[in-house]
Amino acid sequence: MKLILLGPPGAGKGTQAQRLIDRHGIPQLSTGDMLRAAVAAETEVGVKAKAIMDAGNLVPDEVVNAIVAERLAADDCSSGFILDGYPRTLKQADSLEALLDVRGQHLDHVIELKVDDDVLVKRVSGRFSCAKCGTVYHDEDRRPKNEGVCDNCGSTEFKRRPDDNAETMRSRLRAYYKETSPLVGYYHCKGTLRSIDGMAPIDEVTESIEQILR
Numbered sequence: 001m002k003l004i005l006l007g008p009p010g011a012g013k014g015t016q017a018q019r020l021i022d023r024h025g026i027p028q029l030s031t032g033d034m035l036r037a038a039v040a041a042e043t044e045v046g047v048k049a050k051a052i053m054d055a056g057n058l059v060p061d062e063v064v065n066a067i068v069a070e071r072l073a074a075d076d077c078s079s080g081f082i083l084d085g086y087p088r089t090l091k092q093a094d095s096l097e098a099l100l101d102v103r104g105q106h107l108d109h110v111i112e113l114k115v116d117d118d119v120l121v122k123r124v125s126g127r128f129s130c131a132k133c134g135t136v137y138h139d140e141d142r143r144p145k146n147e148g149v150c151d152n153c154g155s156t157e158f159k160r161r162p163d164d165n166a167e168t169m170r171s172r173l174r175a176y177y178k179e180t181s182p183l184v185g186y187y188h189c190k191g192t193l194r195s196i197d198g199m200a201p202i203d204e205v206t207e208s209i210e211q212i213l214r
């Protein structure tokens with residue numbers, strides 16, 4: 001199954017992707033996670049991407065397209081994948097299509113998570129994640145079951161993203177509406193788009209996605 005989760009920052013793409021990995025045994029390809037790993041490792045890409053990400057702008061298409069091309073070539077992507085946060089521009093969508101064409105693959109579904117801006121800001125402001133396994137939490141809506149202990153891996157270390165603040169969020173939302181939202185029309189025309197209510201509780205959103213995948 002080849003899937004794109006499309007939606008603004010904080011829509012719940014990562015949260016839903018983490019659940020789909022377990023249920024469907026396919027990898028999550030998050031360009032945000034890949035870029036943050038490059039920043040942490042201080043690679044050439046990471047050094048250039050850091051300032052762009054901290055400002056809430058989009059990393060150049062060529063850079064992200066190259067990262068995804070390399071990742072999609074890995075063995076674990078042969079039977080399926082969940083793209084989370086990619087593509088984010090029409091150029092990226094074209095690059096992805098060319099890449100899949102060469103491999104004789106096609107997308108099964110593009111699932112758009114729709115969430116109002118005021119809720120997105122609240123979600124991103126309260127977001128934190130496990131420093132070890134990356135499980136995503138929220139200060140109010142999604143705390144670990146045992147306070148201070150990751151549900152998934154038992155780690156007691158958590159982290160917050162430097163770009164998860166109200167000011168950077170404004171740039172990220174602007175980038176979304178300007179650069180990424182045209183993809184809704186793009187995939188609608190291709191017949192692969194399904195839009196769902198991302199404002200519902202996490203379990204209900206998962207159920208809406210599963211209904212599409214059935």
Ligand code: ADP
Nearest residue numbers: 008009010031032053057058059064085086088
């Ligand atoms: P969110 O999950 O909040 O939408 P991501 O983790 O996907 O955020 O992305 C964080 C940042 O990484 C973005 O603001 C952008 O700077 C960069 N980034 C991630 N994916 C892409 C992409 N496909 N194209 C360009 N920049 C990207």
Ligand code: ADP
Nearest residue numbers: 010011012013014015123127137138142201202
């Ligand atoms: P994205 O990957 O689209 O940026 P995340 O999955 O990281 O979004 O979710 C952003 C924040 O909102 C996280 O703190 C997460 O726990 C929370 N969240 C995700 N989905 C929901 C939901 N359906 N209802 C309430 N909070 C949610």
Ligand code: ADP
Nearest residue numbers: 117118169170171172173174175176177178181
């Ligand atoms: P500014 O006036 O600072 O340039 P914008 O007009 O770009 O700001 O956008 C302000 C906010 O309005 C954005 O952060 C976003 O949340 C929201 N917004 C912008 N364009 C759209 C759109 N097409 N659909 C829905 N919300 C939008």
